[in-house]
Amino acid sequence: MAQSEQEILDGLAEIVNEETGLSTDSVQSDKSFTEDLDIDSLSMMTIVVNAEERFGVRIPDDEVKNLTTVGDAVAFIAKNQS
Amino acid sequence: MSPLSPKGTGVLTETTGAAHARILGVGGYRPERVVPNSEVIDKIDSSDEWIRERSGIISRRFAAPDETVVDMSEHATREALAMAGLEAGQIDAVIVATVTHPYQTPGAAPILADRLGIQGAAFDISAACAGYCHGIALANDMVRGGSAQHVLVVGVEKLSDFTDPYDRGTAFIFGDGAGAAIVGPSDTPAIGPTVWGSDGSQWKTISQRDSWIETREKKIDFPAITMAGQSVFRWAVWGMAPVAQKALDAAGVRAEDLDAFIPHQANMRIIDAMIKQLKLPEDIAVARDIAETANTSAASIPLATERMLREGEAPHGGLALQIGFGAGLVYAAQVVVLP
Numbered sequence: 001m002a003q004s005e006q007e008i009l010d011g012l013a014e015i016v017n018e019e020t021g022l023s024t025d026s027v028q029s030d031k032s033f034t035e036d037l038d039i040d041s042l043s044m045m046t047i048v049v050n051a052e053e054r055f056g057v058r059i060p061d062d063e064v065k066n067l068t069t070v071g072d073a074v075a076f077i078a079k080n081q082s
Numbered sequence: 083m084s085p086l087s088p089k090g091t092g093v094l095t096e097t098t099g100a101a102h103a104r105i106l107g108v109g110g111y112r113p114e115r116v117v118p119n120s121e122v123i124d125k126i127d128s129s130d131e132w133i134r135e136r137s138g139i140i141s142r143r144f145a146a147p148d149e150t151v152v153d154m155s156e157h158a159t160r161e162a163l164a165m166a167g168l169e170a171g172q173i174d175a176v177i178v179a180t181v182t183h184p185y186q187t188p189g190a191a192p193i194l195a196d197r198l199g200i201q202g203a204a205f206d207i208s209a210a211c212a213g214y215c216h217g218i219a220l221a222n223d224m225v226r227g228g229s230a231q232h233v234l235v236v237g238v239e240k241l242s243d244f245t246d247p248y249d250r251g252t253a254f255i256f257g258d259g260a261g262a263a264i265v266g267p268s269d270t271p272a273i274g275p276t277v278w279g280s281d282g283s284q285w286k287t288i289s290q291r292d293s294w295i296e297t298r299e300k301k302i303d304f305p306a307i308t309m310a311g312q313s314v315f316r317w318a319v320w321g322m323a324p325v326a327q328k329a330l331d332a333a334g335v336r337a338e339d340l341d342a343f344i345p346h347q348a349n350m351r352i353i354d355a356m357i358k359q360l361k362l363p364e365d366i367a368v369a370r371d372i373a374e375t376a377n378t379s380a381a382s383i384p385l386a387t388e389r390m391l392r393e394g395e396a397p398h399g400g401l402a403l404q405i406g407f408g409a410g411l412v413y414a415a416q417v418v419v420l421p
């Protein structure tokens with residue numbers, strides 16, 4: 001069943017927390033993964049793969065570079081989840 | 083006119099080989115010059131800390147300008163022969179895995195064989211960072227099939243010649259070196275089934291930047307090796323951990339039975355993530371030669387093996403799971419008994 005954007009944001013925050021140790025509160029829609037959260041490219045890929053599994057979406061490698069902010073990722077997942 | 087019929091008078095003889103094969107000795111060669119991160123950071127606007135965080139690499143070795151892949155292979159081979167207790171004359175086949183022998187033709191293997199006084203079969207294989215494990219698979223089948231008794235398998239790279247020092251994605255990753263193994267007959271099983279395969283749809287993920295023809299026609303710079311790091315990371319961790327598990331299953335052993343895990347030394351982050359995905363028990367020694375050797379492609383697994391044995395991290399006669407993966411994309415994994 002499709003999840004709401006808030007549910008996706010909460011789930012994504014947990015995934016980011018597990019990979020980086022950042023608090024879930026710091027993972028807000030307007031935050032940039034690289035600039036604000038200091039997440040490097042390999043951690044980003046780990047987050048992407050874990051998000052694919054959790055939300056049942058496929059996030060192609062070419063798409064990852066377009067996910068600049070947490071909100072971008074939430075919107076992509078919301079649009080593409082089955 | 084009726085179709086030709088074969089004469090049918092000749093009956094072929096087939097060879098039969100040893101019941102089993104094993105790695106009888108390994109050797110490694112690390113070029114003399116140590117290149118710390120501080121030497122590569124200026125050209126990629128980076129820092130020692132940045133490189134360590136992203137790769138676990140502290141330093142690498144670069145071969146001397148006039149030092150060739152054949153030179154490095156010879157050093158590693160002499161060490162492997164010594165461990166195996168064999169003379170070069172007892173080797174009847176030479177396989178060199180490399181992507182940095184700078185001659186399109188001929189291969190490096192015949193030149194190496196000549197250096198060692200070997201006149202047996204000698205050929206190169208192009209399977210990038212998985213080349214050594216491909217070579218072990220071939221050598222195992224050759225010894226068991228009877229086409230050779232003692233096979234020399236070398237993984238060697240002089241990646242410093244094929245790296246763009248200004249490319250932020252690769253300049254800090256690669257290093258030079260050679261590793262060698264001698265595969266020969268055994269009374270007991272000592273090389274498990276190889277689990278191998280490819281995904282050529284991703285061939286551009288790790289590739290020479292331009293073909294030799296494009297380089298000539300467009301008069302462009304020497305085509306260094308490029309890599310899409312994120313894509314490689316995804317494939318290496320989530321694609322290769324199941325392959326490693328399949329190699330364990332095919333060999334009929336459990337992760338708990340291993341004495342060592344020796345993955346291709348691509349990146350410390352890949353190694354750590356693979357261990358997590360594989361749920362490898364904590365007491366199993368893991369090769370981390372990358373810290374001081376960087377990624378030496380085909381040479382990385384035999385170099386790491388040689389180091390683990392020399393430093394007492396893994397026991398002679400122990401079981402090791404080795405997995406190579408790289409440009410192609412191609413991969414090969416097998417469980418082996420350490421020499």
